[in-house]
Amino acid sequence: MNIVFFVLLFYPFISLADAPENWQIGFQDPATPIMQGIIDLHHDILFFMLVILVFVLWMLARTLYHFHHSRNPVPEKILHGTTIEIAWTVTPSLILVLIAIPSFALLYSMDEVVDPAVTIKAIGHQWYWSYEYSDYNQSDNEGLLFDSYMIPEDELEYGQLRLLDVDNRVVVPVNTHIRMIITSADVLHSWAVPSLGVKTDAVPGRLNQTPIFIKREGVFYGQCSELCGANHAFMPIVVEAVSLENYISWVSNKLDEM
Incomplete structure (x- = not known):
């Protein structure tokens, strides 16, 4: 009931963006399942990008802090690490698979022409x-x-x-x-x-x-x-x-x- 009251109260100020607007940086409101799928895929990929960005920035900050010359005057001599090699190979591969599955499904639906009326x-x-x-x-x-x-x-x-x-x-x-x-x-x-x-x-x-x-x-x-x-x-x-x-x-x- 509260949602209905809110919609009725602000209905004059709510409109669907079906045309470009001044200073617009986002998508127009979707009117087809294809456009809704494009927006959803964009948001999913953006989520992965933000998680990766935060992780990389955290790793850089942690590295700069712990390996500063004042805290670590003698450099470590690590030549090879099997565990980390596997981790940074498998993890990006899994992320790409998670992105590829919905993107392939969307591409297929964009090319599929159902018997048109x-x-x-x-x-x-x-x-x-x-x-x-x-x-x-x-x-x-x-x-x-x-x-x-x-x-x-x-x-x-x-x-x-x-x-x-x-x-x-x-x-x-x-x-x-x-x-x-x-x-x-x-x-x-x-x-x-x-x-x-x-x-x-x-x-x-x-x-x-x-x-x-x-x-x-x-x-x-x-x-x-x-x-x-x-x-x-x-x-x-x-x-x-x-x-x-x-x-x-x-x-x-x-x-x-x-």
């Missing part, structure tokens, strides 16, 4: 993105496709983000297996949305795919993450996750407009 093709251009919902193509020449351009600064409305908002968002349903097929029409690009844990290269003449399963509704911002020319910083990505009912309504309206 929605397939979206993203095509990088200099300098904008175009999207094709190939599941709804009615013929070879007709389909649900559109271009997505960054909104110029002088056309931004209240609440829109500078250099991040676009005129046409990628609308997807939540709790649905989505397959993103990513390619390029000219040079190398990269389709990256941090909150979704996605960063896939767009290579001319090649199709790369990545799975997405968004757990909550929201608007998620990303940018091209491969240097692609003079306007590389002006081709953002906006993914809007909505309920299945709203998604079906959006698709119907788009098809009616064509």
